[in-house]
Amino acid sequence: VSASPAPADERQVVSFGMLGYGFMGKTHSNALKTLPYIFWPGAAQTRLVTISGRTESSVREAATRYGWEKYTTEWRDVVNDPDIQVFDNVGPDDAHFEPTLAAIQAGKHVVCEKPLGDYAQSAQLAEAAAAAGVLNLACFNYRFVPAVRLAHDMIASGELGDIYSANFRYAQEWHTDPTAEFGNKTGALDVIGSHAIDAARYLVGEVETVSALITNPLTSPPRGEPIDTVDALAQYAGGATGTISATLIAPGRKNRLGWEINGSKGSVYWDLENLNVLHHHKRAGAATEGFMEIIVNEEHHPLVAPWWPSAHILGWEHSHINMLAHFTDAVVAGSSTVGPEAATCADGAAAARVAEAILRAAASGERVEVSSVV
Amino acid sequence: VSASPAPADERQVVSFGMLGYGFMGKTHSNALKTLPYIFWPGAAQTRLVTISGRTESSVREAATRYGWEKYTTEWRDVVNDPDIQVFDNVGPDDAHFEPTLAAIQAGKHVVCEKPLGDYAQSAQLAEAAAAAGVLNLACFNYRFVPAVRLAHDMIASGELGDIYSANFRYAQEWHTDPTAEFGNKTGALDVIGSHAIDAARYLVGEVETVSALITNPLTSPPRGEPIDTVDALAQYAGGATGTISATLIAPGRKNRLGWEINGSKGSVYWDLENLNVLHHHKRAGAATEGFMEIIVNEEHHPLVAPWWPSAHILGWEHSHINMLAHFTDAVVAGSSTVGPEAATCADGAAAARVAEAILRAAASGERVEVSSVV
Amino acid sequence: VSASPAPADERQVVSFGMLGYGFMGKTHSNALKTLPYIFWPGAAQTRLVTISGRTESSVREAATRYGWEKYTTEWRDVVNDPDIQVFDNVGPDDAHFEPTLAAIQAGKHVVCEKPLGDYAQSAQLAEAAAAAGVLNLACFNYRFVPAVRLAHDMIASGELGDIYSANFRYAQEWHTDPTAEFGNKTGALDVIGSHAIDAARYLVGEVETVSALITNPLTSPPRGEPIDTVDALAQYAGGATGTISATLIAPGRKNRLGWEINGSKGSVYWDLENLNVLHHHKRAGAATEGFMEIIVNEEHHPLVAPWWPSAHILGWEHSHINMLAHFTDAVVAGSSTVGPEAATCADGAAAARVAEAILRAAASGERVEVSSVV
């Protein structure tokens, strides 16, 4: 048997530490293990150094499962490890702010799940990251779905003309069951509404004012005060208007973030349950008179070329892999930011600001200037 | 040749007069001519006595075309004709109030296209009709689409449980063209938004408060001040919340009134461009775990039996035929109202009241109690 | 009251007699009553002279219901009536041949429901009609669905390029119930398969050879020997190949005639349950890279202008109204044929020939030349 040893991968190595080992820990571990060979000969290898979490047995198992070199129940062990370049915070919502801030202050690049925290916390993270000069990413992963990116690029290039109207709704059903555990979640606005808000900002631009309604028909002690459903009206800096909604009590809607955007030259609509498809109508007379169903999975589409051939469709997790590949590339390239493609902590803060404006608007019944949230 | 003469139709005759001969005049004339043989052996024949309109050549041609016995350029000729039982007002918006009021005062049953007028006018029509004891119908014809009726019946019977969330949007594209003639139309809120409001009231119940945004990016003299896009938040008496929107500048949306309603036991969604289909999700464990696409065109479905066999689908005009058949039946039966199946002038007034609350909310930026509109 | 009498309709009158008063009698009566005012100022009025049928009480009632002047239980009364120009045969399948032949021989123009009869009978009707010089139409009404016509026109104009592949399937479910009455029907091939065959011929061209399979798992006395399911392979004169299928035992398929056609420059697909929509893919590089969903209901689309504005969608019955309007126009114009837009008796014969070739191919297991059926 005369096979030769494989040459070593000579690419630069980006080393990661993680906080969290649950659903998102699995998602990001998978992404870090996958991106080096999918994005080839892209810029980097990844090294999974240390994973941290509260429950020792679980985090230890996760380390073995995903190939992390070490594990710890103290996230500060990750923050303080000079071997680690990136702190990837996929812990529970109440563990987003403090550890991420500490990591920034320790000079780590940071990746943090949404929501980063309330607006004040999120803004503090953004400022700290700017001061520290570290890369920082807020995990609004849907920016890295090819169909979403295509829509963004079409809008950015003027292909839809002036944007008139835009409607975003993220609907799930799991809270319809009144016995469903709600954990420490803060409700529809944070859990999924934040994604709708980032989609709105990413695709249409800054939200200037909001009006809002919030309901929680299924809420009662001991589940605290989560928000079941939120509906908001939004005015955008560019002149568009529309709705932003989120609900956890929509039977039959498993995981449906959906939006429609209408402009002077065309419209697009999309939803997460069928995430490979973008529907596009182009105003161009009779010859193109309906919505075109584009399976955004061709080599010439954004974010697709590294993957599979024509219409061998991608799944949900690929948005995270694409996002962390973008982040890793930025580390290697020494970029000053992961934006505008990825959301930064500043984007996370901007989303949190809109969310707080929505809370105020719902409470007061008045239209609220987002800039009034300080 | 020994064929026998057909026996005379012995059914009661309901005699109509009409104001208007355009798109809606065609629609209603067609309905009046069709319903007697489709709804067989239903209660009535129809007699098309006199059609009126402003332009003599046009109304004269319409009379010949649709088989009206007489024509006139004076709608008062219709109102004053003792042979006419029903005044069907399908004239332009600015001709809804006065002629309909006159017809009511003359003791005619009335059918009137939406919107009836502003809230004060609409309420006056409702009061006058009540005082006169005449049947009165506001042409919210989509109540008579079988799929819409099925959804209504499911909600009314509790099949969807408590209604949590409801979103309505009526989108068309024709005003995207800045050179489009806007005529005397008052914009998206009246032209199509009124249908969205009636759908909301019909399916979910009374709207108690609204917040709203209005835009008109394409408006400039000499087109007056129409509304291109309106988005509103609505709180319902039953506890549901959601959005009500209308736009005339959504490229690719030809005639799309769409809604989704989520309740504790299930969800439904529907749109007018594919009007025969109702999508229904029933919460009942794994066995029924997705949305069912129901072609509401079976004999056991509401409003379908008089028509064609299984999935020989209906079109848009059938909603009007069904509506006028219901009205004609009520005339023959001596009913005191055409509600709750059909919208009455009181429903038209209630819709106008919501519309005015939306205008106020948009202007003020505040949540407005619909009941504050007087 | 000073209304003026409506001027008389001065258009030429085309007088009809009918055989049959059931589902299709209702459909055609409706069409004859509707077409004069929809196709305005089109060429003709219609006069409904005599309706005939086997059961006196039923045909008498139908006469009153639909406004026929006279009724009779003897179709020969219709054939022999010199006042009648057109014999519209919508009777049961076993009453298609003889009465239609008699009508032709009496010099009537004829309309006949599909299937006209077996191939020999159909060919005889075609020959007789040619000899008599009368207009003759076989009721393949789906040629008059706007989306189908649009597809036809696109193919005929070369917009899809060379046609490579074409698949037609007509599926219904009603025979899945083993207790369903089958009447005198001859099974899936005649009842609905004939529509699939005509669609194939209309859109793709002449079928030269067929292979076939036939099954009837649900057939047993006393239901005779109907065909539940038929699948065939077809080679077309133009070089295309594909499948033609029909089944009455497809649960969930209410009334689904569907087809897909692939050519060198593009593809189209369509189905009857959503009949207003044509899906079209145009090969033209990245700019048009998916299927476009065209709601074929705009004024510039074929067959739509006489009806309603943008996306006020049509139903099933409109195909018959369009078809009989075309026929009536041809009578008035003194045309020599209603083809190629409408199917003639020659088309009916050609479809019957393909059906017989399918029967032979299924029985023999061999590929059969359609031209070998004589």
Add this chain to the structure above:
Amino acid sequence: VSASPAPADERQVVSFGMLGYGFMGKTHSNALKTLPYIFWPGAAQTRLVTISGRTESSVREAATRYGWEKYTTEWRDVVNDPDIQVFDNVGPDDAHFEPTLAAIQAGKHVVCEKPLGDYAQSAQLAEAAAAAGVLNLACFNYRFVPAVRLAHDMIASGELGDIYSANFRYAQEWHTDPTAEFGNKTGALDVIGSHAIDAARYLVGEVETVSALITNPLTSPPRGEPIDTVDALAQYAGGATGTISATLIAPGRKNRLGWEINGSKGSVYWDLENLNVLHHHKRAGAATEGFMEIIVNEEHHPLVAPWWPSAHILGWEHSHINMLAHFTDAVVAGSSTVGPEAATCADGAAAARVAEAILRAAASGERVEVSSVV
């Protein structure tokens, strides 16, 4: 920094060698690297020992890229390596037979891409594997799409009743471009038709007879004699009938394997471009009267639990990961076969036999018994 080293993964290791490094090499390498942590605490780790291929620079790069320990241009190096338990053949079609046979004869378990070869070769592989007592898998990966598995399980459990009709079509467009490289591919029947045949056998059962048509309008030297389009009629052992088709010249169809299956108790349909969704109609009276759109991505669905929560949808590659996880489990468990869930070489042979029967039927024009192919 006090993080602890991750405990070693104590699970059994299954060692792989591979032939091929292209599209499928990437797909299977990804699967082997992913399955150990997704299917946790499932039975095995995987070891990527040696990858082989014809072009040294490419295979060497692939080794580094995917983490294979060694590379070679001689597949016999893999076959002869005693450290390797599984030979995974994802090489070009003409390299399927001989290397796989050699691997079997060397006592390796084998995984082989479809088609295994012609019928004689495939049968020889099946026999050799049986004689050697090695596990063997033919890569009909679509059996491992959750929605396909769900359909299979429903049919197997009788939930659809007796199967009456089944139609399979795999359509792609890439060969429509006459300048497209066709490589050494043998055309639509092998490239994609084999998947349609396996789907037919997996879901409906053994095919007993076929009739067929084959066309190649775009074929000319120097591209050899590929098949562009094939359409076949199939009779199944269980009594069902239907069509099996494949085409490479269907513009707009990027990667559409689609099927519909009708039984006495219900129907299902599915397509690969939207692979997470199964449409199911259950005959059960009015309460369940339409097709239900099931997003087959819930924990209780087959093959989904190891992945992500509700409707965080999967992509195409997951079918391969699921398939190779199943295979790896069988190795660890010492199973005697990977069937019936996975396709074995015997299944590959059975599919090849149907393909040859189709070729004979197309050439002869006669219905061919599959069992006559020897």
